[in-house]
Amino acid sequence: MIISVFFSASAWAQKKLTEGSIFYDITISTSAEKPQNGEFLNGATNAVYLKPGKSRTEMVSSLGTQSTIINQVGDKKEITILKEYGEQKYMISLTPANWADVNKKYENVSFTFDPSATKTIQGFVAKKAIGNLADGTTFTVWYTPDIVVDNKDFQYVNRNLPGLALEYETTLGNLKVTYTASKVSFAPVPASKFELPKSGYRVMTYQESKGGK
Template identity: 70%
Template sequence: MKHYSLVLVALLVIVTLPLMAQKRLSEGTISYDIVINTGTDKPQGADFLDGATSAVYIKGPKTRTEMVSPLGTQSTIIDGTKNTIVILKEYGEQKYLINLKPEDWKDANKKYEDVSFTYDNSASKTILGYKASKAIGKLKDGTTFTVWYTTDLLPENKDFQYANKDLPGLALEYETNMGNLKVTYTVSKISFSPVPAAKFDIPKSGYRMLTYNESKKGL
């Protein structure tokens, strides 16, 4: 009987170890560096984005993604409790606020719908101290992109990375396409410090209000 109990305890430990290793990321900040690959040494129109950064602030079901570039700042605030999405664009003196419905957010990310992932279990590397596994994402149009993700961290709300939301963990390095250009995001810092609630406040003035359809016109 004693031997049976020891075997049972050992089995429980084996089963629960993966669950204990995975940390649920319910609050903190994830910072990414952005690199544009033009495929040539000649200056390109998107070179000004090189050196841009992206920061994701997480507080439970709320996220705020801020992309900062020489052009300005674009922030996307998602409130999972209210199912609302707001985009703020600040380019010099021009400031826009765009309210999106869930169907608008889905339309804005329609190219990432039904993305399928192929996992390469033979490839791994360490990024910022986390073991990262390789996955190849394939879009409906046949376009592919590479993602390095860790199963050690699982964000509570993954809609801030629409293309990678179905991964079994957090994307630490991933590619996106901007026309014919390849954009690579690589995590540079992860902080578990509390995020002020004010970070998710929506401005009540100082911004020109746009509908989603108006914003699609390139404003």
């Protein structure tokens, strides 16, 4: 009976994020004395919008906005990157194989968990994990098991975590980029968030965007 009550309480404490939004603040840290190219991300924001089978990740920095929209249509996954830098607007279509290529650095990531380390982020108790990449580099992530996400395509590096990443690190050259959740919302997201623009963008394939033919 005690075990049954424990599992019931755990299930009750968990929230399922099938539809909603997560907002992250981005900070940059570096040991270099001179400014580096990637420091334009300092102060940027990253918003994630979710619906069943759909996700939109929208990064806004001083340079402009880059969004990744993923729609699951039956057995087919449609992936589109929108880049808006001033007057330059690009729409890049990717196949699932292209998406895997974009994220190949994180393909075989594994996590080591530290059950003794916790901190509170946006009212949720976050646990510490160390991500281990195939190239030997590591990064720290704080995640909460209290939020379960169905659709994990939006955050490739953390898709194997048993919960939602509330703070995590990535690297950009010699810079450490830290994403920290500023808000988690379970409010409905308008369907228009996942619609692609009809005009105004230069349409490109993934290979064209890389400079290929």
